[in-house]
Amino acid sequence: MHIVDKHIIYHIGGFIQAEDKTFEMIFDQLSCTQKQTNKQLLKYIYNVLTSYEAQSEADLNSLHLHFNNSSDASVKQLIAEFIIIYQFKRFSSVNEQRIDNAQFAVERRRTMLKAAQKKLTSCPDGASGKNGGNKIFKKWQNDKKRTSALLSFYEKLNDCASLTPKVIFNCQIKLQKIISDLFVSKPFAIEVDNADELHTCVIINTDNLNSIKTTQVNGKFLLKLIETVIIYDSENSVKRFGEFNLERLSNLNRNHGTNFQKLILISFGSEVIGINEIKEKIDLIKGRFKLPDCSSYTLLASEISYLAGKKPQNQAAVSFWGLDNVVFWDDFVLEISIRDLYELRSIKMLNIYSLAFNDDIKEYILESIFSESAKSYLLSEETKQIISELSEDDKKVIRDALEKSLHLLIEESWRDRIVKLIQNETEIVLPEIVLNNTELKTKIISALHLTKDNKLISWSNLNSKSSKPILILAYRDQGKYPYYFTPNLLETKFENSSQVNAPFLKCLFYTQFEWAKYNLSKDTLKYLNHPLREWHFKWSELQKEIRSNRPEKRDATLWDLESEYSLSDGRDTIKIKFRTSKKTKNYLASDLFIVKFASTSKLRVERLSQLASTDLTEDGVAVQSLDEIQESINIYERIIDVNQQEQELMVIRDEFDLGEVDPGKLWKILLKKKVGLRTEDVVYSELKEFLKGKNLNIVSFFHFRNNWINPSSESFTPLSKKVFIALCEYLHIPRAYYAIMQRIKNVSKQASRQSTRQMNYLLKDLFNDGCFDDITKANSLLESKINVYKRNHSADELGTSDDHLLKTLVTLVELIHPELKLQEVESIQRNEE
Secondary structure (H helix, E strand, O other), X not given: OOHHHHHHHHHHHHHHOOOOHHXXXXXXXXXXXXXXXXXXXXXXXXXXXXXXXXXXXXOOEEEEEEEOOOOOHHHHHHHHHHHHHHHHHXXXXXXXOOOOOOOOHHHHHHHHHHHHHHHOOOOOOOOOOHHHOOHHHXXXXXXXXXHHHHHXXXXXXXXXXXXXXXXXXXXXXXXXXXXXXXXXXXXXXXXXXHOOOOOOOEEEEOOXXXXXXXXEEOOEEHHHXXXXXXXXXXXXXXXXXXXXXXXXXXXXXXXXXXXXXXXXXXXXXXXXXXXXXXXXHHHHHHHHOOOOXXXXXXXXXXXXXXXXXXXXXXXXXXXXXXXXXXXXHHHHHHHHHOOOOHHHHOHHHHHHHOOOOOHHHXXXXXXXXXXXXXXXXXXXXXXXXXXXXXXXHHHHHHHHHHHHHHHHHHHOOHHHHHHOOOOOOOEEEOOHHHHOOHHHHHHHHHHOOOOOOOOEEOHHHOOXXXXXXXXXXOOOXXXXXXXXXXXXXXXXXXXXXXXXXXXXXXXXXXXXXXXXXXXXXXHHHHHHOOHHHHHHOXXXXXXXXXXXXXXXXXXXXXXXXXXXXXXXXXXXXXXXXXXXXXXXXXXXXXXXXXXXXXXXXXXXXXXXXXXXXXXXXXXXEEEEEHHHHHHHOOHHHHHOOHHXXXXXXXXXXXXXXXXXXXHHHHHHHHHHHHHXXXXXXXXXXXXXXXXXXXXXXXXXXXXXXXXXOOOOOOOOOOOXXXXXXXXXXXXXXXXXXXXXXXXXXXXXXXXXXXXHHHHHHHHHHHXXXXXXXXXHHHHHHXXXXXXXXXXXXXXXXXXXXXXXXXXXHHHHHHHHHHHOOOEEEEEEEEOOO
């Protein structure tokens, strides 16, 4: 169990232990057979609602309550029933509402029902009780029972209780029918079509806001009576309930005399349980219903299981073997880092290295990487090309370091440790790339002495419900959003197998795993953060504990590249069928799309995973991929003011008296001049200390001499942006130079994931802020929010400055607008594994 789960469960008892008479009254009224099993969960919900109401201010405010598990229909029904009765009890106790000058609403309902009951005392004409009774007789009996039950319901209420509608409960039609049947003889809630008179405080609705704006109750508009709006398990019904967003309700309060005070949204998770599901649900509801930050309160799946009295499910037993630091491996990492060979230290390749159980496998790996062959079954073409262009000396240095590292694994009996964990029917998880490589897979089977009973599977084929022993030899954590991987070591639970081992080499994976644990705890803390957590769960103590667990070693993982090298293994994909095409097209679930629902004229950007559950039978949608826009035009090139750039370069060249030198050589020339005035060793040592003072590392002396002080070298800028900024500072080059180099880099590397993702995030904010709804207003809109954009989007990374950011953003909106060609969607469907 993770640190956040443990902390919450430790404090959960204090949150729900107090006795409460009102809760018990509500609980007694519930009809669902599962209520006893879920009593503690209902008590938890009750305390969340009462705490929220106690702390919320008089103005319109919101609460999003999310259950991070896939609750079955009966539990959803139970929670809905509980919330409705809770709201009824809350508002019916208000006694200032009168029907007219003579009597209260409750007394009026009693009088009407007593009159109806009196009429039903006599058997109607045509009724016959023979053989169980005919239709007329049965109807008469049912009417008597229902009238008697209704009278009993109202007689139990306080004489001064209010029956004025105060709550509108928006839900799906299927749930409405179930709830309406539950409340047919105890009207804690009624359907909106039956709300012409004062019957109850809670109205059940399945229609959109405009459809009920003329509905009246006892001569008053329903929407002017309502104070609490609830949207229950319906966040994907955009056409029906999208207008019940906080922004629209606030506008109605200001301009149309309504009195909405609370917007409560209830949502449920899916079978995939993890931080990504929580984040996406929160982002979806926050975006669609215009909620402020920290409006969402999420119940973790572990909380829900604990409240139901279930035992925690098993997780993989992750262990590490060997030394933390291996000199040969450190040398290898250093050498490939300065040569832009990240793939050689990617998680994909680390998993392959850790399978070097003998010399045969070791040689196969080395040959696949360093052979003269243009093709490699393990590497991308780009990395293979870079290796082929290295000098023989460079290639030998890298190969020797890797070979010594792999040899050490063999000498230290890593294979023997793995073999001890393998039983007759052990299922072994291997990397997808290995399973697809027959030659390498055969070598591994032989090295581990596997039998036909040992099933080899990938993460994608892992069955968490399997009862067989499982051995995981492919490291995979949750990644970093939007590059999220599932299933994974930290979040996957195993229902039936108590023997799930995941042994890894410490020098390869320990730091990675520690960062994964830290990031998961930090992200969970972030997305669970809510004032109620702070008040009742000692959140500040948890924050301190998580901070204290921050790994000391730097996290060097580049998730955009990891995603590229993972071959989408374990990443959720979704297929879209457009109305204009016969074929479907596959996208990653994390891809960003411009979205326009048929029921609105506004353009927004959402992740495809958020759209996947949208009910297209209810509301049509048209979409366009942001990535595809970037593929069609070079955005960075088009937003550059070439004249301005040349003027800036001229000023910098004149300052250093350099003449018409290539921009990419300028910093190298200045660094070489420093060396000319002193020596290579002195400048290298001085620069090393300068960077160290900023918690940055310098490249090897070999790379410094052959690239940094060599204007003819092909390297453009240092790989690390922080290092390059610091280097410019060391050379006293104006900050504008970094922005210029970034512009040139963005243009020349338009297809890189980093620049594409950077631009997509900016476009997402521009769309969601309404800049593309009416581009004539884009300038004024951006002017009012420019400080937000300065905080959230680096002007340097865009190749501009804070002073010119507004102009750049307006230019960007004008550039993208003609490229908008949204297509109507016929279907969106997740691809099954």
